[in-house]
Amino acid sequence: MLTDLAPQAGLPLLQNLNPEQLAAVTLPAGNALILAGAGSGKTRVLTTRIAWLLQTGQVSPGGILAVTFTNKAAKEMMTRLAAMLPVNVRGMWIGTFHGLCNRFLRAHWKLAGLPSTFQILDTQDQLSAIKRLMKQFNVDDERFPAKQTQWFIAGAKEDGLRPRDIEARSEDDRKKIELYQLYEEQCQREGVVDFGELMLRSYELLRDNDPVREHYQRRFRHILIDEFQDTNRLQYAWIKMLSGAIVEGTFHPGGNSVIAVGDDDQSIYAFRGARVGNMADFVREFDVRQQIKLEQNYRSYSNILDSANALIGHNTKRLGKNLRTEQGPGEPVRVYESTSDFAEAQWMVDEIRQLARDGIDRSEMAVLYRSNAQSRVIETALFNASVPYRVYGGLRFFERAEIKHALAYLRLLENKDDDTSFLRVVNFPPRGIGARSIEQLQDAARARGQSLHDAVGLLGGKAGSNLSAFVAKIDVLREQTQGISLREIIELVLDHSGLIEHYKADREGADRLENLDELVNAAESFVTQEGFGRDAVALPVDELRQSAASQGIDTSRPLLDIPLADLAPDADTGETLSPLAAFLTHAALESGDNQAKAGQDAVQLMTVHAAKGLEFDCVFITGMEEGLFPHENSMSDRDSLEEERRLMYVAITRARKRLYLSHSQTRMLHGQTRYNLKSRFFDELPDSALKWLTPKNQGFGQFGGGMTSAGRAGGSSGSRFGSGYGGGNRAPETYGSGAVPIQKAAPAHGLRISQQVFHNKFGEGTVTALEGSGDDARAQIKFSRHGIKWLALSVAKLTPV
DNA sequence: ATGAACGCAATTTTT
DNA sequence: TTGCGTTCAT
Numbered sequence: 146m147l148t149d150l151a152p153q154a155g156l157p158l159l160q161n162l163n164p165e166q167l168a169a170v171t172l173p174a175g176n177a178l179i180l181a182g183a184g185s186g187k188t189r190v191l192t193t194r195i196a197w198l199l200q201t202g203q204v205s206p207g208g209i210l211a212v213t214f215t216n217k218a219a220k221e222m223m224t225r226l227a228a229m230l231p232v233n234v235r236g237m238w239i240g241t242f243h244g245l246c247n248r249f250l251r252a253h254w255k256l257a258g259l260p261s262t263f264q265i266l267d268t269q270d271q272l273s274a275i276k277r278l279m280k281q282f283n284v285d286d287e288r289f290p291a292k293q294t295q296w297f298i299a300g301a302k303e304d305g306l307r308p309r310d311i312e313a314r315s316e317d318d319r320k321k322i323e324l325y326q327l328y329e330e331q332c333q334r335e336g337v338v339d340f341g342e343l344m345l346r347s348y349e350l351l352r353d354n355d356p357v358r359e360h361y362q363r364r365f366r367h368i369l370i371d372e373f374q375d376t377n378r379l380q381y382a383w384i385k386m387l388s389g390a391i392v393e394g395t396f397h398p399g400g401n402s403v404i405a406v407g408d409d410d411q412s413i414y415a416f417r418g419a420r421v422g423n424m425a426d427f428v429r430e431f432d433v434r435q436q437i438k439l440e441q442n443y444r445s446y447s448n449i450l451d452s453a454n455a456l457i458g459h460n461t462k463r464l465g466k467n468l469r470t471e472q473g474p475g476e477p478v479r480v481y482e483s484t485s486d487f488a489e490a491q492w493m494v495d496e497i498r499q500l501a502r503d504g505i506d507r508s509e510m511a512v513l514y515r516s517n518a519q520s521r522v523i524e525t526a527l528f529n530a531s532v533p534y535r536v537y538g539g540l541r542f543f544e545r546a547e548i549k550h551a552l553a554y555l556r557l558l559e560n561k562d563d564d565t566s567f568l569r570v571v572n573f574p575p576r577g578i579g580a581r582s583i584e585q586l587q588d589a590a591r592a593r594g595q596s597l598h599d600a601v602g603l604l605g606g607k608a609g610s611n612l613s614a615f616v617a618k619i620d621v622l623r624e625q626t627q628g629i630s631l632r633e634i635i636e637l638v639l640d641h642s643g644l645i646e647h648y649k650a651d652r653e654g655a656d657r658l659e660n661l662d663e664l665v666n667a668a669e670s671f672v673t674q675e676g677f678g679r680d681a682v683a684l685p686v687d688e689l690r691q692s693a694a695s696q697g698i699d700t701s702r703p704l705l706d707i708p709l710a711d712l713a714p715d716a717d718t719g720e721t722l723s724p725l726a727a728f729l730t731h732a733a734l735e736s737g738d739n740q741a742k743a744g745q746d747a748v749q750l751m752t753v754h755a756a757k758g759l760e761f762d763c764v765f766i767t768g769m770e771e772g773l774f775p776h777e778n779s780m781s782d783r784d785s786l787e788e789e790r791r792l793m794y795v796a797i798t799r800a801r802k803r804l805y806l807s808h809s810q811t812r813m814l815h816g817q818t819r820y821n822l823k824s825r826f827f828d829e830l831p832d833s834a835l836k837w838l839t840p841k842n843q844g845f846g847q848f849g850g851g852m853t854s855a856g857r858a859g860g861s862s863g864s865r866f867g868s869g870y871g872g873g874n875r876a877p878e879t880y881g882s883g884a885v886p887i888q889k890a891a892p893a894h895g896l897r898i899s900q901q902v903f904h905n906k907f908g909e910g911t912v913t914a915l916e917g918s919g920d921d922a923r924a925q926i927k928f929s930r931h932g933i934k935w936l937a938l939s940v941a942k943l944t945p946v
Numbered sequence: 947a948t949g950a951a952c953g954c955a956a957t958t959t960t961t
Numbered sequence: 962t963t964g965c966g967t968t969c970a971t
Contacts, residue, residue: 214960214961215960215961216960216961241960241961242961243960243961244961265961267961268959268960268961339961340960340961341961343961344961375960413958414958414959414960416957416958416959417958417959417960515957515958516956516957516958517957517958518956518957518962518963521962521963538959575947579947733961734961735961736960736961752957752958752959753958754957754958754959755958755959773957776957776958777957778957779957779958788958792958813962814956814962815955815956815962815963816962816963817962
């Protein structure tokens with residue numbers, strides 16, 4: 146059977162693959178799309194494919210380009226590959242889009258018009274660079290918030306657009322384009338590139354430089370892209386360029402093999418430029434003949450999968466795919482309704498403790514939520530119950546202020562013109578350089594078109610002498626760090642910058658000192674792990690050829706690469722970067738672990754986005770309410786609603802054995818109690834797979850259709866809470882504090898959820914949510930003709946129907 | 947130059 | 962409600 150699909154099925158590498166996986170792994174050269182469902186062994190297929198290509202002698206390591214979205218995924222691929230084959234992993238280009246572009250630009254910095262020491266701006270740095278720019282040009286930051294400008298610039302780059310490529314449709318557009326242009330000039334002057342620039346510069350160099358492009362096109366015979374649904378326009382164009390398949394807009398047969406692996410149902414990053422449409426474009430533009438669906442799921446029981454399948458079936462724009470499992474139904478998906486977010490958290494804590502008593506590791510339990518703000522109540526409840534937990538997200542290691550400060554000093558050693566870094570530390574720790582002196586310096590620098598560092602000499606007076614002392618310190622440090630180890634460099638800089646001393650004097654500096662210590666460790670392990678000069682294991686090319694030939698695989702294509710040096714004399718593999726430069730790049734491209742520290746067995750708390758790619762035995766999806774999940778900002782148009790649904794799909798498919806969904810009648814949000822309907826997604830799940838832990842029907846609790854409106858307005862409190870709901874009869878004091886404002890906030894306007902109302906302008910509608918009280922009271926109303934709107938009840942004239 | 951006081955906004959996030 | 966950034970007062 147299997148041997149019909151591929152004569153090489155006997156290879157140990159290919160054992161235990163299902164037919165679809167095997168087909169994907171052994172696809173003949175050519176472009177292909179692999180639709181890989183959640184838990185279908187996608188990473189395994191990708192890595193096995195690479196291993197197979199190498200083992201059968203179809204390509205040498207240098208001919209492989211594998212792109213992932215995150216460092217974690219790249220690392221995993223490397224590790225797995227190294228375990229499969231004794232191969233020189235470093236010869237392959239496996240990494241993130243940005244990591245690979247960096248590698249490329251380090252090799253071709255001159256052609257790309259960059260200084261060899263160019264530094265990478267992360268999102269924070271970019272924002273501060275933009276703020277500085279806008280201040281300098283006196284841009285009204287009310288009208289053009291820096292954040293928005295940043296969004297504009299990043300968005301343009303993701304679409305591959307330079308300022309001159311953008312058409313101004315309004316005065317505001319014109320200004321933004323101008324700012325983009327000025328920002329570019331500033332970055333160029335300072336020798337820094339942002340994330341988008343890494344991609345765009347690489348793309349442009351490939352596009353504009355024939356020998357370079359041809360070299361890489363000839364080199365990368367096999368291009369593999371993971372999480373293809375998350376690629377943006379520019380990344381797609383970059384792949385197209387490297388593939389050599391598209392020449393002047395038309396498909397060019399004989400290009401490299403491009404294999405795109407993705408899942409349109411798990412596309413959840415449209416908001417940051419990801420374009421699912423790339424999948425369809427790829428099929429069309431690359432003339433894809435081979436499409437393989439990996440639908441066999443090895444993760445979850447069928448009640449969970451059926452729920453996921455049913456839910457995602459409500460999306461219209463899909464390539465079409467259904468997950469299946471051989472694992473039997475398993476437990477039903479449990480649904481719980483609580484009276485308040487406190488009660489929801491309390492219920493969850495009780496459930497978690499029970500699961501722990503039943504012997505499930507806490508690290509196999511995940512609590513997922515749509516937005517970070519929701520974690521607080523849950524954390525409090527877990528904390529009070531002394532249940533160990535771990536929250537994912539938040540500041541990462543290299544993003545912490547003290548680390549950024551230390552890095553800024555280090556960056557100045559590498560690149561004195563990096564004004565962003567200069568400004569970050571010129572007066573930190575404080576050394577008597579105030580805002581005025583800095584302004585003077587900036588003026589002088591601007592007038593001469595110099596960097597802040599170089600302009601210091603132009604200033605006299607006291608300000609000048611303090612600044613000169615700072616610059617001298619940096620320059621001396623630069624001298625002193627020549628020829629010493631990375632560890633020593635960092636220790637020296639930490640010491641001489643005054644950072645250590647500063648934090649020692651700070652009563653609350655202990656954590657920061659610890660982090661600075663950690664930075665030294667990070668550098669240490671970076672040097673050993675990245676393996677400067679590590680011995681590579683050579684691949685026995687001749688043997689491979691023979692083995693390939695014996696299996697009837699065409700080995701006539703040459704295996705050896707065309708040496709880069711022949712084509713681009715200034716090329717440099719990037720591996721001669723100084724350890725410091727390499728470390729700074731590493732810090733910018735891998736902001737460090739987002740994973741909370743390992744340690745004791747703890748419940749995992751994270752957003753649904755953060756959970757993508759992970760799996761757990763037990764999963765709680767909380768806050769399943771209209772306005773929260775789907776999020777209110779995404780409820781009005783179809784595309785974003787579909788993205789919310791995909792998000793829910795991702796959430797559901799994280800669970801292996803047990804899945805809980807919970808929603809609450811009331812929730813504290815932005816300091817106000819909100820009354821939310823339960824999520825529409827409940828209606829899209831199969832009843833047969835669900836088990837309601839609380840009575841279903843009542844729908845929306847005390848505000849639901851079952852009650853008369855008279856019961857609501859001033860209402861005698863007592864019976865409103867608790868009756869019939871699990872949350873109501875447990876330790877009420879725990880969340881009593883939550884109940885009080887709820888009662889006070891009982892609406893006086895007499896509206897209730899699901900009530901029909903009439904509005905003079907919008908016509909008839911249904912109340913779908915209420916929040917606030919008194920003059921602040923607002924109602925969300927779904928109008929039959931005008932969609933969903935929030936109306937302030939003190940303003941809007943609504944008549945009950 | 948540091949802390950208090952005020953105003954404001956408040957999904958999702960990797961590189 | 963919270964957290965942040967800016968401004969004001971010491």
